[in-house]
Amino acid sequence: GQQVMQIPQYQHVQEGEDFTTYCNSSTTLSNIQWYKQRPGGHPVFLIQLVKSGEVKKQKRLTFQFGEAKKNSSLHITATQTTDVGTYFCAGTGNTPLVFGKGTRLSVIA
Amino acid sequence: DAGVIQSPRHEVTEMGQEVTLRCKPISGHDYLFWYRQTMMRGLELLIYFNNNVPIDDSGMPEDRFSAKMPNASFSTLKIQPSEPRDSAVYFCASSLAGQSYEQYFGPGTRLTVT
Numbered sequence: 369g370q371q372v373m374q375i376p377q378y379q380h381v382q383e384g385e386d387f388t389t390y391c392n393s394s395t396t397l398s399n400i401q402w403y404k405q406r407p408g409g410h411p412v413f414l415i416q417l418v419k420s421g422e423v424k425k426q427k428r429l430t431f432q433f434g435e436a437k438k439n440s441s442l443h444i445t446a447t448q449t450t451d452v453g454t455y456f457c458a459g460t461g462n463t464p465l466v467f468g469k470g471t472r473l474s475v476i477a
Numbered sequence: 478d479a480g481v482i483q484s485p486r487h488e489v490t491e492m493g494q495e496v497t498l499r500c501k502p503i504s505g506h507d508y509l510f511w512y513r514q515t516m517m518r519g520l521e522l523l524i525y526f527n528n529n530v531p532i533d534d535s536g537m538p539e540d541r542f543s544a545k546m547p548n549a550s551f552s553t554l555k556i557q558p559s560e561p562r563d564s565a566v567y568f569c570a571s572s573l574a575g576q577s578y579e580q581y582f583g584p585g586t587r588l589t590v591t
Binding site: 401409411413456465466468 | 579
């Protein structure tokens with residue numbers, strides 16, 4: 369079945385450093401979604417990418433969807449302590465959303 | 478809107494007991510999803526409904542798990558009998574029109590089976 373792999377599993381950064389998480393699918397995706405889960409919380413939708421090569425920005429967050437629609441990335445510029453949490457990508461093709469295992473981000477002040 | 482509501486928020490039970498988790502989706506949403514989250518396996522889709530009808534239950538671990546959606550505003554996930562390996566956080570999520578739309582997650586139920 370469809371698999372979505374996400375790396376790295378963990379990332380520790382100093383406040384102010386940049387952060388990137390990568391997502392790869394075993395199959396071509398219709399779209400990809402990104403979610404953030406704060407410690408002890410629930411996943412919260414951030415954004416959806418649909419088009420090949422699409423790039424979207426939300427303040428310090430930049431999301432990209434690969435040309436082949438099989439990979440995606442989330443880049444955070446100048447991390448802040450409020451960015452702490454686990455970031456999940458979730459892709460859909462012919463199946464319901466399949467979530468990656470997430471990247472847990474720690475930000476050291 | 479209050480968002481997706483789940484109850485209870487925490488459940489501690491002994492092995493062999495029946496556990497029922499409850500979910501109220503956002504009004505007007507057509508799809509409802511049940512997920513299980515553990516450190517080892519991440520976020521796993523157990524089952525989802527469209528217009529109260531179960532569409533895909535291939536993620537349900539075994540016959541001990543069952544889910545129902547008697548109406549558009551209520552769903553249950555039942556585990557009978559429960560086992561320690563069922564300990565996890567169970568999330569319910571709803572969406573407006575299917576897998577291509579953003580999902581709104583409830584706060585989750587943390588289940589501990591001793």
